[in-house]
Amino acid sequence: MLKKQFRITLSEGATSLCEKLATMAAYGNGGRPVTIENLKLVADANLIEYPTINEGCTVEPIGQNLLHIDRKIGAEYKNILKIELIEVMEPELPAEEN
Numbered sequence: 001m002l003k004k005q006f007r008i009t010l011s012e013g014a015t016s017l018c019e020k021l022a023t024m025a026a027y028g029n030g031g032r033p034v035t036i037e038n039l040k041l042v043a044d045a046n047l048i049e050y051p052t053i054n055e056g057c058t059v060e061p062i063g064q065n066l067l068h069i070d071r072k073i074g075a076e077y078k079n080i081l082k083i084e085l086i087e088v089m090e091p092e093l094p095a096e097e098n
Helices: 016-029 034-049
Strands: 001-011 057-062 066-073 077-089
Touching: 001 016, 016 034, 016 066, 016 077, 034 057, 034 066, 034 077
Parallel strands: none
Antiparallel strands: 001 077, 057 066, 066 077
16 A cells, blocks of 8 residues: 655754754654645745744745755755655555454
8 A cells, every 4th residue: 555655854954944844744754634835834934934043045845745945055055854745655464363
């Protein structure tokens, strides 16, 4: 059986916003419903609420299955968070016999 889960990649330079979104995505893996769109809305609000902490950060959804946060470090942008919605094969357990 195929199941959708988030693959979360935090990189060096990640901000508290990245940690918050990674935690939300992990909760999504545990059964709480969350979407890339939800994560993007939280990120946008956080960028407005804490502009100094998130200075140089850009949030970019790519399609409906991928969210990137990049941060300007020096003269170039580096990816500090990637959340990707993937399908994983969940093994079916044999039914227990009574």
